[in-house]
Amino acid sequence: MNLIIKKCASPHITFWVLIYMMLLLIFGTIAQKYIGLYGALDKYFYSWILWAGYMPLPGGLSVMSVFFLNLLARFLGYSVWTREKAGIHLAHAGVILLLIGGIISGISRTDTVLPMIKDELRGYTQSYDDAALTVYKNGLRIKQFNLNKVSDNQNLSHAELPFNLQVLNKCINCKITFDKKSGGMNLVDIPSEKDREQNLSGLTFKIDLSDSEETQKYLSFLFFPKPPTIKIDGDEYIFTTERVYSLLPFDIKLESFNIEYYPGTSTAKSYQSDVQIFDDGHSVPASITMNEPLTYKNYRFYQSAYETNNRGEYVSILAVVYNKGRIFPYLAGLITALGLALHILNILKGRLSQSAVKFGCLLILMISASSPALASDIKIGTDFKTLPVLHEGRIKPIDSFARLQLKKLSGSEAPFAEAPSATLARLIFNPYDAVRLNVFEIKNKSVLSAFGIAKRKDNLYSYSQLVNGLEKTRKEFIDILQDQNLKPDAYQSALTDIHNKALYFLQLVRSFSFAMPLEGSDSDAILDYRELQKNTILLRNALEAIRDEKGDDIDAYSAREKETAYMNYQLDTLEQTGKNNLLLRVIPSSDPREKFTTPWQVLTGGKGRPDSGEYIQNWIRLMVAYQAQNQHIWNRAVIDLKTNYDDQKTSPVLKAEYFYNLFNPVLISIILVFAGAITATFLTVQKINSGHKALFFTSVLPSLILGATILFRTFVLGRPPVGTLYESILFVSFILCMAGSLWAFIRQRINILPPVFILSGFLLLLAKSIDGDQDNMQVMEAVLNTNFWLSTHVLIITAGYAWCLLTSVIAHLELYKPNKKNKKTTLHLHAIVSLFLISLGTILGGIWADMSWGRFWGWDPKENGALLIALWLIWALHSRASKHLSQRGFETALAFLSVIIMLSWFGVNLLNVGLHSYGFVSGLAAALFAFIIFEMTLIGGLVWRLKK
Amino acid sequence: MAFKKIAKNLIILTLLIIAVIATGIFFNRNAVNQNQTSEIKVPLEINLLDPQPLPEINWTTTEGNIFSIPKNHFTLINFWASWCAPCVIEFPELIKFAKENPEFNLLFVSNDLHKNDIGKFVSSLPERSRKGLINSENIFMLWDNKGEITRDIFQTYKLPETYILDDRQQIVAKINGVLSQDAYSYLRGL
Incomplete structure (x- = not known):
């Protein structure tokens, strides 16, 4: 034993x-x-x-x-249970329980799916991918023969079937071929699809009737619309291939299915199925939403997805999981995390008290960035810049909206020496001027020559310059759009891009076209769309009468009649353009799904309500003031609008976002971080280790600014700021800077700061570079939209990444300059803290996944990435304990942690598979590869130097 | 390696497993079901608005009289015109609804340019609807020939549109287009 x-x-x-x-x-x-x-x-x-x-x-x-x-x-x-070792043993016990849970789940668990339409009642679920030959007798299901369990030439029988059924050939994934001679179909076995739900399973079989010599070959496969049917003694038998069913011990009915969208978008915010369970004579109503499954008799129903069937009805897709080992990962994870935490406390005991933490001072940084003076126009003012606009599902200040639009069109947030909002005002209030503004960025030379325009140094062109070229290439553009298989080359992409930009631009400049004077208005009676629209019927009738009398020949019309015809034409054109004007959503809408809508949507989409009239009036006053260059009226109109909008209670958040845009704290952080790296390097070289004031500013400022940035974003977005790759990089940089500085203070080791700052500097640069012309403050997909899990799982796992990077930096330093004192415990502690954060984060992620999709672990690349980090740390720690690795080997392994982190953080995104789709980025491969080569050279060099 | 130590660790592990299973059973018992009662379903075409008081409006009846809305009743304000096909189709339905539900005021606000058109339309209505219109005390025919109330105040540019006022004369909802049967049953439930 x-x-x-x-x-x-x-x-x-x-x-x-x-x-x-x-x-x-x-x-x-x-x-x-x-x-x-x-x-x-x-x-x-x-x-x-x-x-x-x-x-x-x-x-x-x-x-x-x-x-x-x-x-x-x-x-x-x-395991010897002493106070020092209890944490380790507990953590190990947790892992054992986790594995026992895995065994139990492996044996007991079934995963099935339940697609339901409204009012459907079902007493069974179906397999995701397994198919079965299903026999119906007079419309009742008699028997299912699972195709995985039948083999070619096997005889199938059942007590209720008066015949034998012989399988000729079955295929889990079939290809249908047509026999030219007989005109019949055949099934050929082909390799399984990557996604097994896509397999077309089926079989051919024949039926032996005892009293007849004749046998006939039949064929059945999934989704086959005309399944074979035979009649024997007045009974009708139908043979279909269907998913394998599992009976539920109760019935479930879908009462209704609802989807909530982000205002003004088609991104689902959440969806919900209201169901009724019928069990043994009583019924239980319940709701199932994302992250809130329904549990009933050991079955868990998850809202996993929805789709639309060919009748246009919503099909709610519920994942159904039956699992006896479900509780294990929850408690096992808790026990492991508890054990690791206990162990960390044990190591820290008696060490923290030696050094006092010196943080405590808060700096308020005020950078007065005055907006550049405008050449001739009226002063736009901060109040205008912070008026709300609904864009991409989020209410943001005009300033952010303007920056995004200008970046989209011209590649720069501020293409002119004026505030972005001022440029936007030109576009929306003064179209005659706007078409001459150079706001279109074109870099592709072929496009320029196709448009017949000479290249400009700044690559910026105006709409009036492009008009002819756009007209000339319109057909080409439409062809590109319609060709589904086309992989556009540089020219085609650039052409599509410029046409899209032009459409965008036109939407902007036509935002208020309904209120602009129409051609044909007299100076004393200005006629605009709205005036014209009031008289639609009159105008239509008048034109009808003219046409009845004089036909369609305009030349025969009198001057007055021509005017009537022209008015009708303008009414039609404006209405058409107005219908597609969906960009500048600034007017409160009657549609509860979108808080604001465009003025045009009020006019043509029936989205107005009594209080939107005042908003439209005030926006028109703004336009008139702008065109008339009347600062006084402008100011009054802005104040009135502000008062209107203040009822919407969005003001402080909008102001915050405006200042965020103005200060650009990420850019400031980048500068400070690199400045910090230089200062710290200087201090390290000079061997000034502590007590220096420069040190404080060097290390604390970047952390403070980054921390403030993250807090700001939390405030503006109303959710933890870790929903996108951009945000997670910001967060990792922040933790890295903060933990690094903290460590430098406590250990009085300033030489840790240069590498920490350089690393976070590069991470921030990476964040900047992946931040394209999209808004980097985005609304979240339905599954990510839960504050609790974002703030636990994602925050902890990202903090884990940061801590691993810090550990790696310290390991590098140890290799560079071995520290005699304390050398064993420092790295060891950091490795344990990293392991703790990564494990806890991963376990919480598992719980989140279990709640949302019904599986704790799914071998998704991102999950595997986190597991890889944990395994690497476990391996390094255990190998050091078992003396398989020397202290130097341990340091080297931990130095390589940076590579492991980058691989599992960014590398898995390159695979483009899996659920964590928030971070799919292209073009990172080269940078990642370069980083790995750099690290291998660096760490190899350091080890070689030590050996020498 | 003492047997005692192994046995002790085995006991610890077994106890942990039992604890986990017990917790699992406990939670499963407690998580038999979670019920949420859903609120009254609002049909999609009804847009609920934040309640806001009705602005001051000078209503005029088709006879040219000044009109004010009777208080303490729910009110439907239907903007229509005789040249608007969907409005004409829903007209008799609305009359039927108002007759069956006398606690509602029903205001027909016509956007016709000529009064004749309204008269012509009314006389072409089926007998029952016409009688219902003339005899009931909660249906009112109003006229907005310049479109000032319809467009300038209610921002209605597409007909038909119907606003719902609560018994305190606050605007609470708006319906674009023709009312569906779901909308009628929702109104009945108010």
């Missing part, structure tokens, strides 16, 4: 199994790109043997079993 335990608990096993698990994880993740998630799961993770060509290797299940036994033996045979 003792011997078995001793053999099983060998640290050699731990060392090699962890390495093998990491390799398996990496290959299995990459394989998802090529053979799909299910293929990779079967081949790598849920297999006993992994076939690498003809060579058998241990599969995921084998390795996990060995790992489990190793851990169990170690725990049972070697």
Whole structure:
């Protein structure tokens, strides 16, 4: 017994199994790109043997079993429960429980799906991918033969079937071929699809009737609209191929399905199914939403997706999970995290008290950035810049809107020496001037020559310059749009881009065209669309009468009649353009799904209400004041509008965002971080280690500004600022800077600051570079839109990334200049803290996934990435403890943590598969590759130098 | 390696497993169902507005008399015109609704340019609707020939449109286009 335990608990096993698990994880993740998630799961993770060509290797299940036994033996045979070691043992016990939970789930769990339309009542769920030959007798389902369990030439029978059914050939994924001779169809077995739900399963079979000699070949496959039907003794039998059904011990009915969109967009904010459960004579009403599943009798129903069927009805798709081991990961995760936390506290005990934390001073930075004086126009004023506008599902100040529009058109937030809002005012209030403004950026020379325009140095052109070219290339543009298979080249992309920009531009300049004087108005009676619209019927009738009398020949019309015809024409044209004007949403809407709408939508879309009239009037006053260059009226109109909007209670947030735009704190942070790196390098070289005031500003300022930035964004967006890749980079930089500075203070080691600052500087630059012409303050997809999980899982996991980077930096420094004092515990502590954050974050992510989709772990690349980091840390820590790695080897392993982080943070995005779609970026591969090469050279160099 | 130590660790692990399973059973018991009662469903075409008082309006009846809305009743203000096909179709339906629900005022605000057109339209209505219109005390025919009330005050540019006022004469909702049966049942429930 003792011997078995001793053999099983060998640290050699731990060392090699962890390495093998990491390799398996990496290959299995990459394989998802090529053979799909299910293929990779079967081949790598849920297999006993992994076939690498003809060579058998241990599969995921084998390795996990060995790992489990190793851990169990170690725990049972070697755990001595002292106060110092309790944390470690508890963490190990947690991992054992996690694996036991995995075993129980593996045995008991079933995953099925329940697609339902409104008012549908169902007592069964269906498999995601397994299909079965299903036999109906007189409309009642008699029997399902699972296609996975039948083989070619097998005879199938059932008590209620008066015949034998012989399978001729079955295929899990079929290709339908047509026999030219007989004109019939055949099924040919082809390899399974990457996504098994896409498989077209089916079979051919024949039926032996005992009293007849004749047999006929039949064919059935999924979604086949005309399944074979035969009649025997007055009974009708239908043979269809359907998904495998599992019976529920109760019935469920979908009462209604509702989707809520972000105002003015087609992005779903949330969706919800109201259901009724009928069980044993009583009924239970319940709602199922994203993140809020329904639990009933060990079944959990998750709102997983929705689709529209061919009748245009919504189909609510509920994932149904039956799992007896569900509680295990929750508590096991908790126990592991608790154990690690206990262990960290144990290490820290008695160490923190030695040094006092010196933070406490708050600086308020005021940079007065005055907006450049305007050449001749009226002063726009801050109040105008902070008026609200609804754009991409979020209410933002005019200033942000203007910046985004100008960046979209011209590539720059402020293409002229004036505030972006001032340029926007020109565009929307003075179209005659706007068409001459150089706001279109064109870099592609072929487009320029196609348009017949000479190249300008700043690459900026006006609409009036482009008009002819746009007209000339319109057909080409439409062809490009319609060709689905086309992979556009540089010229085609640029052409599409400029046409889209032009459409955008026209929407902007026509925002208030309904209120501009029409041609044909007298000076004493200005006629605009609204006036014209009031007389629509009169005008229509008049034109009708003229046409009845004089026909369509305009030349025959009198001057008065021509005017009538022209007015009709203007009315039509304006109405048409107005219908598509959806950009400048500044008028409160009667439609509860969008808070604001465009003025044109009030006029042509029926979205007005009594109080929108006042807003429109005030906007028109603004326009008139702008055109007349009357500062007084402008100011009054802005104040009146402001008062109107103040009822909407959005003002402080809009002001905050305006100042955020004005100060551009991310740019300031970048500058400060690099300045900090230079100062810290200077101080390090000069060996000025502490007590220097420069040190304080150097290290605290960037953290403060970044922290304030993140707080600001939280305030403006009303959610934790970690929803996008951009935001997570900001957050990692902040934690890195803050934890680095804190550590530099406590340890009085300033030499940690230069690498920390350089690293966060580069991360911030990366954030800047991925921040294109989209708003970097975005609304969230339905699944991400829960503050609780964003603030727990994502915050902790991103903090984990940051801490790992810090650990890596410290490891680099140790390799560069070995620190005799304290050298064992410092790195060790950081590694444990990193492991704690990564594990806790991953476990919380698992709980979130379990709540939303019904599975704790799905081998999604991002999840695997986090697991890889955890495994790397576990491997390094255990190998050091078991002396497989020397202290130097441990340092080297931790130095490489930076590479592991970058791989699992950005690298998995390059695979473009999986659920964590918030971070898909292209073009990162080269930078990532360069970083890995750089790190390998650097760490290799450092180790070589030490050896020498 | 003492047997005692192994046994002790085994007990600890078993206890942990039992604790986990017990918690699982406990939560499963408690999580049998979670009920949420859904609110009254508002049909899609009814746009609920933040309640706002009705502005001062000089209503005029088709006879040219000054009119004010009777108080303490829910009110429907329907903007229509005899040249607007959907308005004409829903006209009898609205009359039927108002007759069956006397707690509602129904205001027909015509956008016709000529009074004749209104008269012609009314006389062409089916017998029952015409009688209902003439005999009921809660249906009122108003005229806005310049479109000032319709467009300038209510920002209605597309006919038909119907506003809903509560019993305190606050505007509470708006319906674009023709009222569906769902909308009528919603109104009945008010």
